[in-house]
Amino acid sequence: MQGRKEATIGILALQGAFAEHQIALQNKVDIVLVRTVEDLEKCDALIIPGGESTTIALLARLAGLLEPLRTFLKKKPVWGTCAGAILLSQAVENAKKGGQELLGGFSVTTARNGWGSQIESFEAPLLVDGLRDPNRSFMGVFIRAPVVLSLNPSPHDSPIEIVARLPAGLLPQSQRVVMPDEDDTDPRDPKTIVAMRQGNHFLTTFHPELTKDDRFHEYFVQKCVLPSLK
Numbered sequence: 595m596q597g598r599k600e601a602t603i604g605i606l607a608l609q610g611a612f613a614e615h616q617i618a619l620q621n622k623v624d625i626v627l628v629r630t631v632e633d634l635e636k637c638d639a640l641i642i643p644g645g646e647s648t649t650i651a652l653l654a655r656l657a658g659l660l661e662p663l664r665t666f667l668k669k670k671p672v673w674g675t676c677a678g679a680i681l682l683s684q685a686v687e688n689a690k691k692g693g694q695e696l697l698g699g700f701s702v703t704t705a706r707n708g709w710g711s712q713i714e715s716f717e718a719p720l721l722v723d724g725l726r727d728p729n730r731s732f733m734g735v736f737i738r739a740p741v742v743l744s745l746n747p748s749p750h751d752s753p754i755e756i757v758a759r760l761p762a763g764l765l766p767q768s769q770r771v772v773m774p775d776e777d778d779t780d781p782r783d784p785k786t787i788v789a790m791r792q793g794n795h796f797l798t799t800f801h802p803e804l805t806k807d808d809r810f811h812e813y814f815v816q817k818c819v820l821p822s823l824k
Contacts, residue, residue: 610645642678
């Protein structure tokens with residue numbers, strides 16, 4: 595990734611794959627591992643990693659971070675991966691008993707564990723026009739990943755830009771929309787969406803940080819973070 599230390603990016607470091615995000619960004623931007631409100635105040639942008647969304651929400655509440663995070667979302671770029679994508683959602687289905695606290699900020703409804711159990715985790719090549727070297731596929735790692743059920747932008751919200759889709763043929767049969775003229779990346783099926791952007795917020799249902807390919811991290815910095823600093 596080409597980069598200069600023009601921004602300070604926080605990584606919510608309460609639970610989950612925050613260390614992997616730190617490795618992907620090291621030597622490219624300034625990094626803060628966010629565990630307190632004081633840590634969050636140092637940041638120009640934030641990454642919420644994959645992990646267990648209810649646990650991250652509970653630990654954020656115990657740390658007094660839930661409301662500061664919601665305020666941060668209204669002003670600064672945030673990227674949620676997997677569990678982080680759930681927390682950024684406007685609404686979520688298949689929540690654990692007792693419900694799921696959300697941060698919101700992204701006009702989307704997701705479902706937890708949309709692909710099934712841990713043993714049904716998989717990898718899939720994604721072609722993404724917005725990445726550096728777009729003809730080289732990016733290997734998406736899906737581990738108990740959420741699925742996108744619907745996009746719900748209001749007239750006052752920023753438009754949602756679809757960044758990457760999973761080929762519809764890779765969707766579990768229970769998740770597929772059966773249509774006689776369905777192509778391999780059916781744009782009518784929101785469940786094929788695996789990466790999207792709304793304003794300066796970014797959401798991926800998979801784990802870019804679990805690969806050695808830093809192009810999604812570069813995308814977040816170049817497309818979401820640096821423009822917000824101008």
